[in-house]
Amino acid sequence: xxxxxxxxxxxxxxxxxxxxxxxxxxxxxxxxxxxxxxxxxxxxxxxxxxxxxxxxxxxxxxxxxxxxxxxxxxxxxxxxxxxxxxxxxxxxxxxxxxxxxxxxxxxxxxxxxxxxxxxxxxxxxxxxxxxxxxxxxxxxxxxxxxxxxxxxxxxxxxxxxxxxxxxxxxxxxxxxxxxxxxxxxxxxxxxxxxxxxxxxxxxxxxxxxxxxxxxxxxxxxxxxxxxxxxxxxxxxxxxxxxxxxxxxxxxxxxxxxxxxxxxxxxxxxxxxxxxxxxxxxxxxxxxxxxxxxxxxxxxxxxxxxxxxxxxxxxxxxxxxxxxxxxxxxxxxxxxxxxxxxxxxxxxxxxxxxxxxxxxxxxxxxxxxxxxxxxxxxxxxxxxxxxxxxxxxxxxxxxxxxxxxxxxxxxxxxxxxxxxxxxxxxxxxxxxxxxxxxxxxxxxxxxxxxxxxxxxxxxxxxxxxxxxxxxxxxxxxxxxxxxxxxxxxxxxxxxxxxxxxxxxxxxxxxxxxxxxxxxxxxxxxxxxxxxxxxxxxxxxxxxxxxxxxxxxxxxxxxxxxxxxxxxxxxxxxxxxxxxxxxxxxxxxxxxxxxxxxxxxxxxxxxxxxxxxxxxxxxxxxxxxxxxxxxxxxxx
Amino acid sequence: xxxxxxxxxxxxxxxxxxxxxxxxxxxxxxxxxxxxxxxxxxxxxxxxxxxxxxxxxxxxxxxxxxxxxxxxxxxxxxxxxxxxxxxxxxxxxxxxxxxxxxxxxxxxxxxxxxxxxxxxxxxxxxxxxxxxxxxxxxxxxxxxxxxxxxxxxxxxxxxxxxxxxxxxxxxxxxxxxxxxxxxxxxxxxxxxxxxxxxxxxxxxxxxxxxxxxxxxxxxxxxxxxxxxxxxxxxxxxxxxxxxxxxxxxxxxxxxxxxxxxxxxxxxxxxxxxxxxxxxxxxxxxxxxxxxxxxxxxxxxx
Numbered sequence: 003x004x005x006x007x008x009x010x011x012x013x014x015x016x017x018x019x020x021x022x023x024x025x026x027x028x029x030x031x032x033x034x035x036x037x038x039x040x041x042x043x044x045x046x047x048x049x050x051x052x053x054x055x056x057x058x059x060x061x062x063x064x065x066x067x068x069x070x071x072x073x074x075x076x077x078x079x080x081x082x083x084x085x086x087x088x089x090x091x092x093x094x095x096x097x098x099x100x101x102x103x104x105x106x107x108x109x110x111x112x113x114x115x116x117x118x119x120x121x122x123x124x125x126x127x128x129x130x131x132x133x134x135x136x137x138x139x140x141x142x143x144x145x146x147x148x149x150x151x152x153x154x155x156x157x158x159x160x161x162x163x164x165x166x167x168x169x170x171x172x173x174x175x176x177x178x179x180x181x182x183x184x185x186x187x188x189x190x191x192x193x194x195x196x197x198x199x200x201x202x203x204x205x206x207x208x209x210x211x212x213x214x215x216x217x218x219x220x221x222x223x224x225x226x227x228x229x230x231x232x233x234x235x236x237x238x239x240x241x242x243x244x245x246x247x248x249x250x251x252x253x254x255x256x257x258x259x260x261x262x263x264x265x266x267x268x269x270x271x272x273x274x275x276x277x278x279x280x281x282x283x284x285x286x287x288x289x290x291x292x293x294x295x296x297x298x299x300x301x302x303x304x305x306x307x308x309x310x311x312x313x314x315x316x317x318x319x320x321x322x323x324x325x326x327x328x329x330x331x332x333x334x335x336x337x338x339x340x341x342x343x344x345x346x347x348x349x350x351x352x353x354x355x356x357x358x359x360x361x362x363x364x365x366x367x368x369x370x371x372x373x374x375x376x377x378x379x380x381x382x383x384x385x386x387x388x389x390x391x392x393x394x395x396x397x398x399x400x401x402x403x404x405x406x407x408x409x410x411x412x413x414x415x416x417x418x419x420x421x422x423x424x425x426x427x428x429x430x431x432x433x434x435x436x437x438x439x440x441x442x443x444x445x446x447x448x449x450x451x452x453x454x455x456x457x458x459x460x461x462x463x464x465x466x467x468x469x470x471x472x473x474x475x476x477x478x479x480x481x482x483x484x485x486x487x488x489x490x491x492x493x494x495x496x497x498x499x500x501x502x503x504x505x506x507x508x509x510x511x512x513x514x515x516x517x518x519x520x521x522x523x524x525x526x527x528x529x530x531x532x533x534x535x536x537x538x539x540x541x542x543x544x545x546x547x548x549x550x551x552x553x554x555x556x557x558x559x560x561x562x563x564x565x566x567x568x569x570x571x572x573x574x575x576x577x578x579x580x581x582x583x584x585x586x587x588x589x590x591x592x593x594x595x596x597x598x599x600x601x602x603x604x605x606x607x608x609x610x611x612x613x614x615x616x617x618x619x620x621x622x623x624x625x626x627x628x629x630x631x632x633x634x635x636x
Numbered sequence: 637x638x639x640x641x642x643x644x645x646x647x648x649x650x651x652x653x654x655x656x657x658x659x660x661x662x663x664x665x666x667x668x669x670x671x672x673x674x675x676x677x678x679x680x681x682x683x684x685x686x687x688x689x690x691x692x693x694x695x696x697x698x699x700x701x702x703x704x705x706x707x708x709x710x711x712x713x714x715x716x717x718x719x720x721x722x723x724x725x726x727x728x729x730x731x732x733x734x735x736x737x738x739x740x741x742x743x744x745x746x747x748x749x750x751x752x753x754x755x756x757x758x759x760x761x762x763x764x765x766x767x768x769x770x771x772x773x774x775x776x777x778x779x780x781x782x783x784x785x786x787x788x789x790x791x792x793x794x795x796x797x798x799x800x801x802x803x804x805x806x807x808x809x810x811x812x813x814x815x816x817x818x819x820x821x822x823x824x825x826x827x828x829x830x831x832x833x834x835x836x837x838x839x840x841x842x843x844x845x846x847x848x849x850x851x852x853x854x855x856x857x858x859x860x861x862x863x864x865x866x867x868x869x870x871x872x873x874x875x876x877x878x879x880x881x882x883x884x885x886x887x888x889x890x891x892x893x894x895x896x897x898x899x900x901x902x903x904x905x906x907x908x909x910x911x912x913x914x915x916x917x918x919x920x921x922x923x924x925x926x927x928x929x930x931x932x933x934x935x936x937x
Contacts, residue, residue: 016905101773123800252656260688426809
């Protein structure tokens with residue numbers, strides 16, 4: 003395998019031969035397109051024709067083909083890459099598989115990605131590291147929505163070379179007209195996707211036409227075979243020619259005399275003696291050493307994992323970036339980005355997520371969803387949320403500034419993922435476009451009369467008591483009694499009640515999920531301002547979603563948010579039904595009613611948990627009052 | 637200026653990046669050390685990643701008590717020479733029950749002594765990340781696995797619900813009790829491993845080099861008689877043959893190949909013309925279809 007030439011070489015030549023192999027360029031590509039267009043079959047065929055299937059693997063393939071194959075008596079090449087049991091049983095690809103092969107001219111890493119729309123995130127995973135995409139099109143079906151979706155995602159993720167593999171050409175009688183029509187269709191819709199090259203090839207992955215050898219069945223086709231094209235397409239990224247960026251991954255301090263900043267150079271080059279700047283602080287220093295296990299280097303380039311020692315004691319930690327002084331990245335806490343959404347739970351503006359770049363991390367929220375992109379027409383449409391696999395342009399706000407570049411300029415420093423704070427799932431991926439300048443214009447005024455001073459005057463500590471529970475659970479009753487009690491003690495308080503706020507501040511909001519998030523956000527912001535004024539704020543809100551309550555918690559200072567769970571079972575609330583709402587909701591006259599057709603997510607760890615059944619409200623007020631007393635709040 | 641870095645340097649940089657990422661973001665990582673060639677490369681890369689310091693995590697060997705004797709001797713020698721913190725864990729329950737490959741078959745033995753043993757060790761020390769030397773080119777279900785492979789509280793892998801892994805941005809967040817298996821050599825091939833060992837002069841267990849060794853032909857494989865626990869079946873005979881191993885594991889489950897490759901250069905040369913995959917010599921992968929995936933779901937590496 004590999005090169006049979008090696009068979010005849012003696013070991014004296016071996017190192018020379020290996021050095022030659024080492025200099026080969028690498029092409030990372032993916033196969034994409036719709037279900038059953040033949041992606042896995044094509045990769046299996048490539049591996050087979052380049053003699054990269056071992057004998058025992060071939061034997062296993064023949065057995066598998068008889069058991070699960072979809073190609074009659076022939077070998078089913080897809081089974082070479084569909085490595086999961088569920089995939090072989092269902093004859094589909096669920097997740098991306100990575101395969102490796104080499105020809106005398108180049109090395110290849112290929113990602114075989116799934117065609118089903120529901121597995122788009124796995125396709126995006128494969129595309130995020132690829133330089134070229136093979137988009138398969140079934141010659142019988144032509145361009146379909148999934149062709150457009152995958153082409154769009156490939157373009158969005160920065161892939162600049164596309165092969166349109168017009169597959170199953172045998173099933174349309176090797177008809178040139180069909181090929182030409184599909185190729186023209188593709189070029190038509192892909193015109194604005196910014197691909198540098200679009201190469202259409204008529205192909206039969208199953209029979210091998212134009213995969214590695216030119217087919218006699220398509221005499222009218224004068225272009226390259228797939229393999230010829232893959233071997234010759236120019237793809238070496240010019241990351242070394244871009245400004246120097248080293249995202250700091252790890253600070254290595256094995257002893258007091260050594261402090262090195264470790265990371266993989268994202269772009270550019272760096273040499274001993276170079277001036278560098280710490281991106282977030284703007285502090286300048288000089289590269290004293292480039293340390294590696296194999297000895298110090300004079301120069302290091304993009305792609306190398308290095309350790310830099312600086313000549314000054316500057317403050318640098320993980321998440322910061324060492325950069326070229328003359329071409330610095332953006333540093334901002336607000337920016338716009340395109341986001342691909344991966345989660346079944348929709349992306350809602352206002353919710354907080356964890357944003358992670360290659361080495362940095364910050365709490366983030368989407369402040370505005372500017373538009374959603376229709377993957378079929380590529381047009382922009384208004385939207386209030388992003389569902390699974392949808393793509394949108396957003397404004398994002400992070401709690402601390404991050405350093406970044408435009409994704410178009412730098413794939414390493416312009417990308418991020420979003421993580422759900424509760425489930426830790428990766429819920430989205432983002433491509434940063436440009437910073438928003440608003441942040442730098444609204445600097446917080448450091449006032450002498452501050453929250454502490456205002457609270458001091460009232461002889462209390464500001465706090466937000468956040469009552470959550472089902473409608474009719476007793477929140478308002480307890481809240482009102484508590485306020486009376488605190489008032490009698492000389493405390494300064496205020497109640498924000500769900501119903502009252504709905505009549506004024508939030509009267510423009512309805513009861514959709516988006517509006518509920520906004521409702522909570524406004525109330526939380528108001529509560530925060532009141533706490534800043536030194537008040538004890540009592541918020542009485544159903545607030546059914548953990549994510550929104552967490553958002554409210556994060557707005558407040560540490561220890562200032564007290565979650566009070568008014569825990570009354572649904573049956574009891576429905577029985578009490580003080581406003582007659584349950585009866586209406588159960589008759590279907592009210593939509594999105596919490597506990598009926600909209601969920602209530604109970605707090606996992608509330609500061610105060612009130613089990614209300616059988617307890618008089620005065621008793622529970624006393625419990626809260628003593629909780630506050632014990633902590634010196636009131 | 638020549639700007640592109642070479643193939644092996646690219647793989648090396650990627651692995652170092654992954655190893656550092658774990659050290660920077662996980663609370664209690666550990667590196668699985670199985671003594672084989674892939675572990676040797678992974679350990680070498682860990683030494684490189686933290687130079688001039690040493691890796692800020694221990695090494696863990698899950699000893700099934702059926703490894704080749706030369707492997708154990710090599711392991712102890714390496715620990716002495718490099719001075720790393722080595723934890724050796726044996727599933728004592730399995731030892732008490734007398735579990736072994738000859739008496740219980742490869743499947744039960746591997747499950748109890750390796751998979752369960754590994755889970756015990758990870759739970760006992762509370763590791764939240766464990767490096768493994770697995771490569772995607774080894775086996776079909778490995779080709780599907782992420783570099784950062786999330787495991788639930790029972791160490792199980794859910795292949796149908798893997799976290800998207802975009803660019804080099806790794807989601808390393810886990811809840812208490814959950815963990816991540818990390819594979820820095822995911823994108824290496826067997827040939828890359830050998831070329832790297834040759835280029836870097838990495839020490840490996842001598843069993844990889846061809847020598848005359850006592851072997852028995854059994855179930856189409858050449859099994860080396862490593863100790864007295866191996867009893868001959870009727871019709872079997874011990875023969876001295878020139879053999880070496882492409883992979884190393886429990887000696888009764890690891891087939892030797894006939895070979896004259898006595899040096900690293902010879903091995904690379906042999907690799908370049910190989911016609912079978914390395915896992916052909918592994919009994920555990922042939923037990924049943926999809927067996928690797930099944931083991932991984934149960935918590936195997």
